[in-house]
Amino acid sequence: MISLNRPSVSAIYPLAMLQLAVERGVPAERVLRNAGLSLEQLQLPSARITPRQQAIISYNLLTETADPAVGLELGLRANVTKTGLMGFGLMSCATFREVSDLGIRYLQTRVPYFTLSRSVEGPLAIVQAREVVPLGPLHQFGFDHFMAEVYEICRAFANPQGSAEAHALTEIWLDSAEQPYYARYAERLPRLRFGMPSNQFRFSAALLDVPIATVNPVTAQMAFEQCEREMALLGYTQSLPDRIRALLVCTGGHYPDLVAAAASLHLSTRTLKRRLAEQNTSFGDLLDEVRKRDSLQWLVESERSIDDIAQRVGYADPSNFRRAFQRWTGLSPSAYRERQRSRR
Template sequence: MATSVPDPTRQLNKATVSSAYALFMLMLAEERGIADADILANTGVTRAKLEEPDARITPLQQAAIVFNLLGKTNDPSIAIEIGLRSSLTKSGMIGFGLMSCATLGEAIQLGIRYLPTRVPFFSIRLTELEHTVQIDILEAFPLGRLRQFAVENFMVETAILFNSLLTPSHDRTMKANAELCFEWPEPPYFARYRDRLPRCHFDAPANQIRCEAALLDEPIKTANAQTAQMIVQQCEAELARLGYAESIVERVRNLLIRGSDGYPSLDALARELHLSERTLKRKLSDYGTTYSALLDEIRLRDALRLLEGTQLTVEEIAVRVGYTDRANFSRAFRRWTGASPSSRR
């Protein structure tokens, strides 16, 4: 049986990232006296191209811009700075869609659904617990050295955008009722941002945003059902244009999130998708894949993330991705990649 593994090349070279983010970085660099040419060096991108209507660049080009920005500023805290300066209007059509939703819960669901129309770097999983909502931030493909920058920026921006939808006078805000959880140790620059963010936890088991479940019912004062419907139609068309129309394969990938009991079984996925196991197997087969192949794909993605972005031992990572010992994990990893896990450190 062939094993399916991630093929990030197609995603990385496809123009799916809104140019708004690169333009904002150019503005931030200009404020610090850094020329456009320094930030756009060796990216294959020009400012004129970025300023074209609905312009998009590839994830690789966006990554090169971020590397240049970090190199010229020598300031890793710029990820948080960019996130704090986010606004709904900068978020394009999604921003207006969020403003048009009736409640924060609806806005979060809309944001998750149409995130790929802005940035393709993350896959989001929302879990509603008894009193808490848990939003897992997962890499759509390994981000390597940009992982901490990308996750910090995205999580701070998300908290700021959703917070801006709520009425501060009600004291029912993301800042007061949410938590940000990061997998790495607290960075030295975090202290100066502490008072501007929700409560943050470091060395956490996963990158997550958590908030009180009751917050999902908070109304949005700019709600407009007709506008929301129009924007949903436009965003659906944009998803299809960018090739993100969600297939059963993508739905299964998005549900294959490791929890306290491991990765979901085929039976659990079928129940979540309101299908029988037999029907789910057939639908996956129609796309030339299987549950086992997709599980291996997700295990490899998670293993690469942990190998490249954490200090966990190979034994600890083996357990995290569902193997009982290092030997079995190493054999599987070599089958997927042709190399040992330690070679990716």
């Protein structure tokens, strides 16, 4: 169960709501009423709000605009770049299957009150959406917004040649009743089915293997690592070693040390060392693991010199880096790079 009072909802969502409200002549202050937030707070880099604040803003938007279709309108305005680095990660995946895997795993870094799961039944792929906490009077608004947004973002990826045939099986199932306003959006959505037992996206399983034209493994890996860090820092990754790995980001040739990592986790260094020892690891082991991971990535995905990579993973002396790399892989950095390139 998520905490309704912990900042975990990306500010991109309330900001989109405020923009729509202002377009319709509703001042932002009225939509933020009783939320304990200002526009300036929402515009801060990486700003997050609590699920309770998001519920208040959603309710205010519905009442101030007096438009029950506002959830659909918000969802259909979505685009892949709205979700920040995660969006660029989606664009950089190799196939739509990878897109859905990434989206399902890291959805919580953007909206913590929904989960997604995927299955394949015969010719159909089925992605089911569930609410983590009951949305109550905001149930229809919430699923209108969420289902339309996911559809709009994914539609851009799974759009192969002959897409009309490929999308013939696409449906959105909604557990809510049909409302008159859905007719206004019929041309912008696939077939909708109402009063269903659950909320689902249903589409041809063949679409899962559609290649993505904008594939970029380096960007995809960067997005994956950033999302892993966000998952850990938001508390969705429960493993302490995973949370440490998320914190170990090299900046200016330096990784956070034990003292800095302990402070970020609100632990004493003694407690942090004890808890890691209980899991048969240490801060030094994790730092070594992260340095290895980052070194392998730089060697394979860049043209940087060995000395430059050594500095980027925290080795002031390149000879120390070469010795560490030999210990990790049994190869020199240059031999490892050459072997990987020969396999492409």
